[in-house]
Every structure is written in structure tokens, then in C-alpha cells.
Amino acid sequence: MQPMPKMLRILTGVTIALLFGALYLVFGYAPREAIMGEVQRVFYFHVAAGWVGGLAFLVTAVAGAVYLARRRRGWDLLAVASVEIGIVFTFINIASGSIWARPAWNTWWTWDPRLVTATIMELLYVAYLMLRQGIDDPDRRARFGSVYGIAAFVSVPITFLSIRFFRTIHPVVIGSNDPSAQGAFDMTPRMLQTFLFSLLTFTFIYVTLLWHRVRLGRLAEQVEQRKMEMLTV
Amino acid sequence: MLERAEAKMRAPAPGAFASYLRAVGAVISKDLTAELRSRELLGAMLVFSLLVILIFNFALELDVRARQSVTSGVLWVTFAFAGTLGLNRAMAVERERSCLDGLLLAPVDRSALFFGKALGNLLFMLIVAAIILPVYSLLYNVNLFRPALAGVIVLGSIGYVIVGTLFSAMAAQARTRDMLLPILLFPVVLPVLIAAVRATASILLAIPLAEIRGWINLLIVYDLLFTAVAIMTFDYVVEE
Amino acid sequence: MMLQEATPDTIGYMLFGYGVILGTMALFVASLVSRFRNLRRDLELIEEVQAPKRTTTES
Numbered sequence: 001m002q003p004m005p006k007m008l009r010i011l012t013g014v015t016i017a018l019l020f021g022a023l024y025l026v027f028g029y030a031p032r033e034a035i036m037g038e039v040q041r042v043f044y045f046h047v048a049a050g051w052v053g054g055l056a057f058l059v060t061a062v063a064g065a066v067y068l069a070r071r072r073r074g075w076d077l078l079a080v081a082s083v084e085i086g087i088v089f090t091f092i093n094i095a096s097g098s099i100w101a102r103p104a105w106n107t108w109w110t111w112d113p114r115l116v117t118a119t120i121m122e123l124l125y126v127a128y129l130m131l132r133q134g135i136d137d138p139d140r141r142a143r144f145g146s147v148y149g150i151a152a153f154v155s156v157p158i159t160f161l162s163i164r165f166f167r168t169i170h171p172v173v174i175g176s177n178d179p180s181a182q183g184a185f186d187m188t189p190r191m192l193q194t195f196l197f198s199l200l201t202f203t204f205i206y207v208t209l210l211w212h213r214v215r216l217g218r219l220a221e222q223v224e225q226r227k228m229e230m231l232t233v
Numbered sequence: 234m235l236e237r238a239e240a241k242m243r244a245p246a247p248g249a250f251a252s253y254l255r256a257v258g259a260v261i262s263k264d265l266t267a268e269l270r271s272r273e274l275l276g277a278m279l280v281f282s283l284l285v286i287l288i289f290n291f292a293l294e295l296d297v298r299a300r301q302s303v304t305s306g307v308l309w310v311t312f313a314f315a316g317t318l319g320l321n322r323a324m325a326v327e328r329e330r331s332c333l334d335g336l337l338l339a340p341v342d343r344s345a346l347f348f349g350k351a352l353g354n355l356l357f358m359l360i361v362a363a364i365i366l367p368v369y370s371l372l373y374n375v376n377l378f379r380p381a382l383a384g385v386i387v388l389g390s391i392g393y394v395i396v397g398t399l400f401s402a403m404a405a406q407a408r409t410r411d412m413l414l415p416i417l418l419f420p421v422v423l424p425v426l427i428a429a430v431r432a433t434a435s436i437l438l439a440i441p442l443a444e445i446r447g448w449i450n451l452l453i454v455y456d457l458l459f460t461a462v463a464i465m466t467f468d469y470v471v472e473e
Numbered sequence: 474m475m476l477q478e479a480t481p482d483t484i485g486y487m488l489f490g491y492g493v494i495l496g497t498m499a500l501f502v503a504s505l506v507s508r509f510r511n512l513r514r515d516l517e518l519i520e521e522v523q524a525p526k527r528t529t530t531e532s
Contacts, residue, residue: 032480039483042490049494068469088501092494099490103483123420130416134407144403147466148417151396154462155421158455162424165447166431205498212505219512226519 008211015201015208022194022201030194042100044195048202050093050118054156055206056086057121060128061153064146073221076142079149080132081213083125085206090122113164120159124152253345260349264323265356274322278361282315286369300373305434308369308377309426312362312386313393317415319357320397323350324405347467351398358390381436381445388452389429392459396422399463402470428452 026044033040059082067075094115101110109115131148135141187195289307370377397418404414432448 034480037481037483038487039490041487042494045491045494068466085501088497092497095493095497096490099486099493103481103486120420120423127416127420130409131403131407131413134404134409134413136408140406143469143472144406147403147469148400150466151399151459151462152421154458155424158424158451158458159420162427162451165451166427209501209505216505216508216512219509219516223512223515223519226516226523230519230523 004215008208008215011204011208011211015204018201018204022198025194025197030191031188033191036104039100039103042096044198045202046093046096046100047195048198049089049096050114051199052202052206053086053090053093053118053121055203056082056089056210057125057153057156059210060086060149064149067142067146073142076145077214077217077221078210079142079145081210081217083128083149084213085209087122087125087129089202089206090118090125093118094122111167113160113167116163117156117160121156124155128152253342256342256345257349257352260346261353261356264350264353274319275357275360277322278315278319278357279364281318282311282361282365283368285311285314286365286372290372300375301438302434304369304373304375304377304437305430308365308433309389309430311365312358312390313419313422313426315361316354316358316390316393316397317418319354319361320394320401320418321404321411321414323354323357324401325410343468343471344464346471347398347463350402351394351463354398355390355394358394359387362386362390375437377437379436382433385429385432385436385449385452388449388456389425392425392452392456393422395456395459395463396425399459399467399470402467424451424455428455 022044026041030041030044032038060079063075063079063082067079097115097118098108101115102108128145128148132141132145135144286307289310293303293307366377366382369375397414400417400421401414404410404417407413428448428451432445432452435445435448
């Protein structure tokens, strides 16, 4: 197993620095929002995590398509790595959204199209992994994963649209505040800067984690191969 | 029977399209003749659907007023579950009788195989719907005989069956096959269910066309989109 | 005098939220580290087992 490439070391360092920077901006630079109070700060990382979840899903779908075309194992490895990261960050998105919702709209769950779509996306990711787990042949596993990844990704925009259309006709009003307003607060310039910086930071986090996870996958494959050699000797 | 299906596909045709249609027809007729002889699948789907309606009757307290708002949902949940039965069984039968390999050897575009299976599944679903609707109408004194409703059922079933056939081909080759299909299918097919339920409910409440049109457009877009996805990816699912 | 709604004190939820966000990320990184370690250990083990075999087959 080759040692960590220099680029990756540098990238990891940069990412950690960015994370600290983002945390400073969120807690020390961004103003306190008047209506919701401190909890609004969750918004910055909540949306950034959602962004990573969507990006990871896109990468999985594209990597799957390329695998079907080229049949090189590396692309399948990339797809699986991306799904894992996607699951983690979509969970962060949903959980932080729920925690934000509680004081803001007095409910742990809002049937907001974005939150529901994120949950469905999480279920799609998990289904992807369950499909792979049920298949023993590595080539078939990669092929099926690719096909499902593509179909699942294509379904997400349509699902979002259908839920949103559903909501415009059947708005769900819970408590005294209307959650479908989705906490529309006006972003001051400082908030916008913090928001954009958080997006940037999380993108770096995604790429870094992805790279590490792909390396892990390669190492796992190597170990598997050596085990097979050992058994056949 | 297998030989006849293969022979049909290899028969000389005036054009490529004609032989394509012939292949699709061969797949459908093979499935239909097999089913008509055993009548297992259709029977199971019907009995299951009736049981689901019965359960809903007790689970949901369908008094006259509640029925209005809930009929659409009950119908489509029934269709979705019965559809899953049909999809699972259809693929399992294929594996058991090893017909799939024979069909794959035939010199015809793989998508013909897909369309044959999908149309067969669609036919089963529509037959089930054709029987459920009168039964439900009778049991609950609701008039379900509207042409627009038939259209929605067809559009919704098409979307459901296209994605279902593609996924059941994959699930059938996994160890956890029966459990896996609903897990793979339902999140992807959710827009169909949402649109179909809303459109059906609107039709039953005689809501003006404008709102229904939005849902119908969604169904059409979904059907077209996933037909394209299925055509492009089915080859990779059945290759060996 | 202007009547103004006091900004609610939601700092608790914010800390909870960030606890979940950062905690989950940390857990994921920890899992990666742990899996790396296990695999490296497996690889070492395999190489230990294979090394003497090689010398015996070579002689």
C-alpha cells in the first residue's frame, strides 16, 4: 500500500484549516438572527451538508455510468466511496434540519419538500448498499450498483417536484407558524459570506474524505486479493 | 414452448422493426400462456388485493365521509403491493424455468426482452385493476367508473411497471431477492404514487381539469424518462 | 415605546445541532481510521504468513 500521496496530505491540512475558519465565521462573525436566535447558525452547516449529500449522489451516478462504459474497477470504487459519504452527510442534513425546526417552528419534523426529499435520498442510498450486499459476484455487483445509482439519481428531481406540487396544493400548517415558509430570513452580507464559505469548506471536506475512502477501498481490495492468493497456494 | 419462442424470434422478417415486434410479442405470449395454464400469479394478485381492501376497511374506519378522501390512497396502496407481488413472481418464474438464458441467446435487441416482460407485467396489473375497481365500487358504494380514472391508472401502472421490471431483474439475482424489490422500488416510484393518488382523488372529487393536468404531466414525464433509463441500462442487467 | 419581541434563547438547540453535525463527522473519520488500521494489520499478518512460505519454497 503506497503511503499517503503528498497532495492528499496538503489537501487534508487545507481542509482542516478551512473547517476551523468556517467555525469561526459561523460563531464569531455571522450576526445573530433576530427571530430565531442562535439556532439559526445551524443553517450554515445544515445546507452545506445537504449540498454534499446531493453532490455525492451525483458522483455516484456518474461514476456508475462511466463504469458501465469502461469497466474499470476504480470507477466502481469511487461510486461506493461516494455513497458512504453521501449517507453520512445526508443524515447530518436531516438531523440538523430537524433540530433547527424544533425551536423555529415548534415541531421536530416539517413536511417540507427539501427535508422529505433528503430523507428519500437517504433511503435510496441505503437501498443501493443493500442491493450490493446481496450480490456476491463483484462484476455483477458493480454493474447493478451502477444501474441503480443512475435510476435513483434520476428519480430525485422528479420526487422533489412532485412533493413540492403536493405541498402547494396541500400546505401543512403546524402550530402557529407555517413551516412551509421554511424560515425565510433575509441574509445580511455577513450571513451570505459565512454561508458561501461553509459551502466551500464542505466541498473540500467531501473531496478529502472521498479520496481517503477510495484509498481505503483500494487497500481492502488488495487485502482481499492477498487472502485469495493465500488460500489457493 | 421455449423452442417455439426462439423459433418465432428467428423467423425471417420483412424488416428489423417487424422482427423486433415479433420478439416482444413472443415474450408476452410466452408469459401469458404460462400464466393462463397455471393461473397462479393472477389468482394470487387478486386474492391479495381483496385482502388488502378488507384490511383497510377495518384499519381506517371508512365511514361515508372518510371514504371520499381516502379511496384514492387505498386503491393505489393496493395496486402498489399487488404489483410488487406480480413483479417478484414474474422474475422468479423466469429463473426457475431457466427461460431467460434461452431468450438471451436469440439474435434480437435486448430491449425487446425488456418490453416483452414489462408489457406482460403491465397487463397483469391492469387486469387486477379492472377487477378491483368494480369490487371496491360495490363494497363502498363509490362510483369508480370514470374514463379519466382509467387513464390515470394506465399511466401510473406504466411508470410503476417499467421501473419495477428493471429492478426485479436485478433483485432476482440477489440473495435477498424478495425483500429487496420493495426496498429498491418504492423510493424510486414514489412520484408515480404521489401523482396517481392526487390525480385519482381529484377526479373522484370532480375537481376541474387544470389541477389534474399538472399531475398527469408529471406521470407522462416520469414514464418517458424511465423508459429511456430502462432502455439504456437493461442490457447491463442481463448480460452474462 | 416600541414593542419588540425578545429574541428567544435558542442557544441550547444550536449547541445540540452542532454537536450532532461535528460529532457525526468525527465518528465517520474515526471509522475510516479504524478500518485503515484493521486492514493494515491484516496485510501485515498476511505478509508474515506468506514470507516464510516463500523462503521454504525457494530453497
